[in-house]
Amino acid sequence: MFTMDDLNQMDTQTLTGTLGSIFEHSSWIAERSAALRPFSSLSDLHRKMTGIVKAADRETQLDLIKKHPRLGTKKTMSDDSVREQQNAGLSKLEQQEYEEFLMLNEHYYDRFGFPFILAVKGKTKQDIHQALLARLESERETEFQQALIEIYRIARFRLADIITEKGETQMKRTMSYGKGNVFAYRTFLKPLTGVKQIPESSFAGRSNTVVGVDVTCEIGGEAFLPSFTDGDNTLVVATDSMKNFIQRHLASYEGTTTEGFLHYVAHRFLDTYSHMDKITLTGEDIPFEAMPAYEEKELSTSRLVFRRSRNERSRSVLKAERSGNTITITEQYSEIMDLQLVKVSGNSFIGFIRDEYTTLPEDGNRPLFVYLNISWQYENTNDAYASDPARYVAAEQVRDLASTVFHELETPSIQNLIYHIGCRILARFPQLTDVSFQSQNHTWDTVVEEIPGSKGKVYTEPRPPYGFQHFTVTREEAEKEKQKAAEKCRSLKA
Template sequence: MSHSNERDDDRGTERRTMNYGKEKVAVYRTYATPLEGIRPIPESSFEGRDNVLFGLEVRVQFEGEEFLPSFSEADNSKVVATDSMKNFVLHQAGEYEGATAEGFLHFVGREFLDTYPHVERVKMSATEFPFDERPVPGEDGFEPSDLVFRVSDDESAFGEVYLDRVDGEPTIAEQTSGVTDIELVKVKGNSFTGYIQDEYTTLPEREDRALYISLDVFWEYEDPEDALGEEPERYVPAEQVRDIAQVVFDEVDSNSIQDLIYRIGLRVLERYPQLESVEFEANNRTWIEVRDDLEGDAKVLREPPRPTGYQQFSMDRSDLEER
């Protein structure tokens, strides 16, 4: 999901990567603008968030020919210190009036380009820190607290915005949104059969297995401006994509992880016609069966040994049209 600026050298045959920046900038904002007006979908109850606590881990990348002397001549006259980048990001968290991670990245990226004219391009990316409201006693039983939150280890929203200058104006050149670290276990209704059997094969076919997957999903909009959340009915929340993944996992009796992620991708493209493409990285963490002599569907399972398998796959609207 990363991009770097590359230029032809004097011979015109090689390419140069040249950028620098700051990463792992943790920024927290309380009482940010709520995310409202999200279009509901059948697979999810998510229709918005209060943004009482809004946190991101941000990465900043500067690009431009003006930075070459800092590499080749130890000339720092055009260098913006990465510590200054950190402080810039933290300051802008108080200025941003939007409600999404992608919108914040776009806002800060534009401010960087407006403030430092010699910077040609800037790439901003972030992983959102998830927080859960905690239940507390209320008038009608337990209800979510609007003050106390749990730092969650659950899946995280991801955003990346790559800004270039077009006729002197900051413009979105590329954009990616996503949700990472989805972990799902389905205890039955999964199989893995029909693969090549040869002298290297030791894995037995499984007609019904407990399947444990880790999943990252990324998507790109046909119009990158939709990623900013300024028209919330066209914004695709990470929470809804996560919910689509788990609903399809529940519905489908799949014969492979490849089949599963393809079906998830079709559903995502069906639900969001504003998306151009969707991309997956899945990891197979399926537990190993050690007892199958118990009554009914009961089994005893253990953690799998390393190494583990993975799958990467991308889809666009042509896959949906072919169905």
């Protein structure tokens, strides 16, 4: 691997030798790029090299296109092309497949006068075959320009294989784009089984007979700068392609959870498009619940009919970055959102500051209606992907734990409630590092204080604004709470 400093300090001959294979059998491009130094980044180098090609006359561009091998051929080609075609599976074609590729390539060459070119990194032989069939329908000028675009992409991939930008000062800017609300549904995903059972929840796994996910994909990297500054879309992955990429990879995903799916898709994105530096994926579960079915004179649970749930929402977030050839997960967390719980008694709120601004009365036994967003992080992010199901924490279990603690606790405040919920979650799942809360108080306003012959009251929706709380409970705090509880138990026994 070379750095930009290495390239900037090379003499012209050495630079030409180092970058001579970036464009197939066309070292003249590397030689001319020497005069355009210094290179500030990999993207800057790529932009300058492609600029040389764009400035060349039509005959020179055609000569460059013709220097590329025909995909699927067994004829001599550059080492880079050999490696790229091997990775796409083109070196292991069955005889019938080879003859089909040969025939289509000949047809393409006869039609356009130059070979079919495609940046094959991350693509399968099926993808390449479909692209070849589709592009045979294009006009010649369209294909000429597309061939150059593919050559620019191949050059970007090859540069990324030999150059590291480690240690460079990168421009600090906000620069990303992506696709939101990518809905994907799948039937008969591998079931989630073997999860750890806890006393507070009956959750034992998911059948995954039907699963749904709403994905948001956001990508970034310095390679996309020209699309913003110059309107150059050479390296832009269309957001429609992102949508198709996500949906089709749900078919090849062999795991059991949304967290695992996001991890799988993030790696596939960064492996396929080496000019992407980072990716953020958010996946919101679309839950389905099995409906009752009356079969053989008894009521059971249908294995075929499900209803879409309209309750709280589960979501997962994953952020990944590329450093050289290494992909690192920089952030991963799971969460449950909009969990709405009401407890009709056993809640108080007293002892707060009373001054000239206070109008809220103290209440020693009030109904309490809370909206909760709860997120949790693992010490080892691999646990989130359920490769070992016993270390996976399901949103259903977090929901049930929150409800149980709310039921058990004489609640002096929402602040105290979320603290104890966090401690219980961490006690049950020590593989987590922390649990964070965003809570809102939606406790109803009283309309009728007393109803004769009943202990009930009548309430209405509270008027905004609403009180809110943010709090994170750490594993260390949960351990201290556990020790306090143990000491209290010992003193009671004494």
